[in-house]
Amino acid sequence: MSRCSVLLSVFTVFVATSALPAASVLVEAESFDEPGGWKLDTQFIREMGSPYLLAHGLGRPVSDAKTTITVPETGTYHVHVRTKDWVARWNAEGAPGRFQVLINGETLDVDFGSTGAEWFWQPGGTVELEKGEVTLTLRDLTGFDGRCDAIYLSTEDNDTPPNSGRILSEWRREQLNLPNEPIVESGYDLVVIGGGYSGMGAAISAARSGCRVALIQDRPVLGGNGSSEVRVWAMGNIRRGKYPRIGEIVEEFADKATKSPGTFEEFEDAKKEALVRAESNIDLFLNHHAYQVETDGDHLTAVYAFDTRTSADRRFEGTLFCDATGHGTIGFLAGADWDMENAGRMGMSNMWAWAEADEKVNFPETPWALDLTMKDFPYPRDHHGQWFWESGFDKDALGDAEAIRDWNLRAVYGAFNAMKNRDGASKHETAYLTWMAYIGGPRESRRLMGDVILTADDITAKKDFPDGCVPSTWSIDLHYPKQQYAKKYPENPFISVAEHDRSVDRNYGYPVPYRCFYSRNIDNLFMAGRCISVTHEALGTVRVMKTCGMMGEVVGKAASICVLRDCFPRDVYERYWSDLDVLLKLPGKAYRQDVEGVFTIPDDALPLAGPLGPPSGIDPAKLEGIVIDDRDALKTGHWTEGTGLKPYIAFGYAYSTDPKASLTYRATAPKSGEYEVRLAYQPHENRGAEVPVTIHSPASTQSIQVNMQKPAPHDHGFISIGNVRLKEGEEISVVLRTTGAGGNVHGDAVQLILTD
Known part of the structure; x- marks a missing residue:
């Protein structure tokens, strides 16, 4: 080859390379191949637009998260990481959520999570990369809840990604090469959104009544507050009142925890999932976050949900829908009538537990946590921080839920710091944290309005609705800041007190009407759980989990009547109540393959309980x-x-x-x-x-x-x-x-x- 031809070849390559568009790679942290000790947090997607990984190590750095990506071109890549300093909004010192990013084993010269009160793309400098496979690593430095949403690599200078809080924004879709059209999941009689007690009750009940059901849950486990992630023991009596068969499905999956919080094993996440998957009429979609709906006037036609690990988008089409999200999210998106207290709502709890080692255990100082001494909080009896570790009473329960959760974390860490490093140190040398809920346990937000809005007066006066069907046996239990512990942080107290109106019949129960379980203006929308049609005061009795699960059982049976009769939820009350009355008297294990089939009663169906329920002692x-x-x-x-x-x-x-x-x-x-x-x-x-x-x-x-x-x-x-x-x-x-x-x-x- 002549010298000229060699130069020409080099020049040609240079020109072609310079004309190429900038190369870039977006890596969603939740898609890492090996999350290590990092937890997937999906609670705040509607606030900040995405799931993220959380280094929830209780003061001990968690193990690395790792993944392998493909770099499209050789070059100099600018690195940006979407994160935040989660205590900066309170001007707290210390940046407890610091972590590092390693690329091919080399640590970037930036501690991420060290700045920024809000989610943003923190610059991480540049790195030289060759085309091909590259290893990314997230390394936690503290164990104190560092968080990483995504990593962006780009060869273009000043290519800072848009900081949109919009879910699956166009920029993210483009970067991730997501299809323009979602995967369509169709043919469902009932689409249930939310996999807590109410959603599970609705899905299983509808499936056994002959409906084809999609159950969508944004967490990797079922049970909601009654899962190992939150560990609130299931309260409310079941199998009693007008319809003592209602509650038999709840009996199949309810936890048997002896304390709240209980242990991981007591909540039996695997058993819950196995029970749902055993139903041939249910398609279960774990790790799917519902974020958008389609309506035709006052009729809901579809719900969109994306996989919180892969971002794959799905469109769920159904005849009927059930909002079991707890927050009334689907109803809100569909334009359903709703209500929420402006102030004085019940808050969110994050319970915790500690144990004793055989030797002294150190705990890092927490200057960024709440500044507490032992007198500022109730001593954690039985090595548990219980339900009353609760805050957010007058905060934005929907738009600022992450801050409520984070304030709870600061309170717990501040309390444990007092036990370990302050005036409680002499008594707690061997104490160490064993568990703390990073998934919040919210008690109250939106409520969707039905044809009946149940009030506390209805309950205390024992108003007899003809469609009363779910026995509520919990007292009217409302939570308020406990003034004894509210003085130091009056703007956001973190210890609550429960005030009980004990006029509810705890044995027979107050029969909550069916008309509280469907929307008054979206014709094919059911709801079950704490977003049903009640006032703030009435919510105090119906909100406990076993009661919510029974609501789901009623909704599932009513849905089968809607499918069989080609009608809407309101019609079940107005025209087909006798049909529902029959179904409510069937055992929980009764099943039929389709809505036109004949029910089979299996041999292991529970015996019929009386109006006061099954004996709590010896039968x-x-x-x-x-x-x-x-x-x-x-x-x-x-x-x-x-x-x-x-x-x-x-x-x-x-x-x-x-x-x-x-x-x-x-x-x-x-x-x-x-x-x-x-x-x-x-x-x-x-x-x-x-x-x-x-x-x-x-x-x-x-x-x-x-x-x-x-x-x-x-x-x-x-x-x-x-x-x-x-x-x-x-x-x-x-x-x-x-x-x-x-x-x-x-x-x-x-x-x-x-x-x-």
């Missing part, structure tokens, strides 16, 4: 002979119901010190013979040692004294108190009195056992 029906519970006994004087001493029969027991009190159990002999009479009680040091008991029968009267300070000799707390011979149809009565008992008289149950 009398499973005991030998005739058992008369204290609730069925005739009481004179003052008696108190208790459940603290276990095991008890049925729902609890009665106890009294009223000197004029008596408790009379009556029974009729089903056949002639000799019967052993037994009395059930649970011993306690404050019980009477000489409780007078009298057995009356047509043939005799027997009187004895029972020492209730000593354990009863038979199973389940029974003691034999005599034998009587009865003819078929004759009545016997057993009377307990407090006179001369020498302490509390405990009445649980009486048992008659035929001995011949």
Whole structure:
């Protein structure tokens, strides 16, 4: 080759290269191949436009997140990382969320997360890269909740990405080469958005009633507040009231936690997912965030959701939709009528737990956390920071939820700093944090309006709606800042107090009307959970998780009627209530493959509970002979119901010190013979040692004294108190009195056992 031809070749290459457009690569942090110890945070997508990775290490740096990308061209790349200093909005010192970015193992000369009160693209300098595969690493420096949304590499100088908070903005779509059209998911009778208790109840109920269902959940686990991520134990009584079959589905997936917060294992995330996936009529879409809707007038036609790990966009088409988001998001986007308290809302909680090591454990100083001493917060009993670690009462629960969560984190870290490094240090040398919820547990935001807006007056007056169907047994429980701990941070207190109106019948429950479960102006929109049609005060009783799950069960059955009858949710009440009445009386495990099919009742269906629900103690029906519970006994004087001493029969027991009190159990002999009479009680040091008991029968009267300070000799707390011979149809009565008992008289149950 001649010298000229060589020069020409080089020149030609130079010109071609200079004419190329700038090369760039956008890497969404949530798409990293190996997230390491970083957590996927999807709570604030509507605020800042994207999911992100969070280094939630409780003060210990988390393990690296790593991924491999393909660089399109060799060159000098300018690096930008979308992040923030999460305490800068409060002018707090220390930048606790600092992290590094490594490219091919080389650390960039910038600590990210060290500046900026709002999300922005922090410059990271330049790096020389060759075309081909490149390794990116996120390295946490603190363990204190550093956050990374995305990394942008560009060969063009001053190519700062747009800082749009818009979800799947055009710039991001273009950078990620997303298709112009979403993936279409169609053919659904019911699209449920939200995978907490209400969404799970709706999806499973509808599927078993013959509907084809899509269940969309923006987290990797189901359960919402009742998952291992938030760990709020499930409250509210189920399987009682007008329709005691409602709640049987909730019974299948509800946690059995003994504390709140409970342990990871108690919330059984895997069991919840397996239960949903076992339903052939449900398509489950975990890690999908619903962000947009389509409507035709007052009719909802589609919901858009994107995969929070890959950004793949989906369009869900359905006949009916159920908003189980908790925030009424789908209804709001669709133009549904809604309401929200301007101030004084219940807040968001982030619970936490700590344990003791065998040796001293250090904890870093936290100058950026709330400045707390031990007197500024309630001591965490049982090594738990419980439900009352709550803030955001007058803050923007929707537009500024990340700040509410972050304030909660600052409060917890400040409290633990007081325990470890301040006036609590001498008592807590071996203490270390084991868990803290980074997923917030919100209690209140939007409520969608239905044909009935349930009020506290309706509940306390026991207004009987003809469509009352979901028993709400929780008291009207509203949360406010606890003034004892509000003095230091009056602008945003972080400890709450619960005020209870106990007029709700906690046994039978108040029947919440069906008309609270659908929108009054979007004709095919159901809602279930804490965004149903109630006032702020009424929300205090209906918002607990088992109650929300039962709402979902009703919605799922109603949806099947809408499909079968080709009607809308309102029509179920106005024209087809008798149809729903039938479905509400079916076992929770009853199923049919399609809405025109016949229901099958499986052998493992739960037994029908009574109007007061299944016994919380020993089921009398499973005991030998005739058992008369204290609730069925005739009481004179003052008696108190208790459940603290276990095991008890049925729902609890009665106890009294009223000197004029008596408790009379009556029974009729089903056949002639000799019967052993037994009395059930649970011993306690404050019980009477000489409780007078009298057995009356047509043939005799027997009187004895029972020492209730000593354990009863038979199973389940029974003691034999005599034998009587009865003819078929004759009545016997057993009377307990407090006179001369020498302490509390405990009445649980009486048992008659035929001995011949």
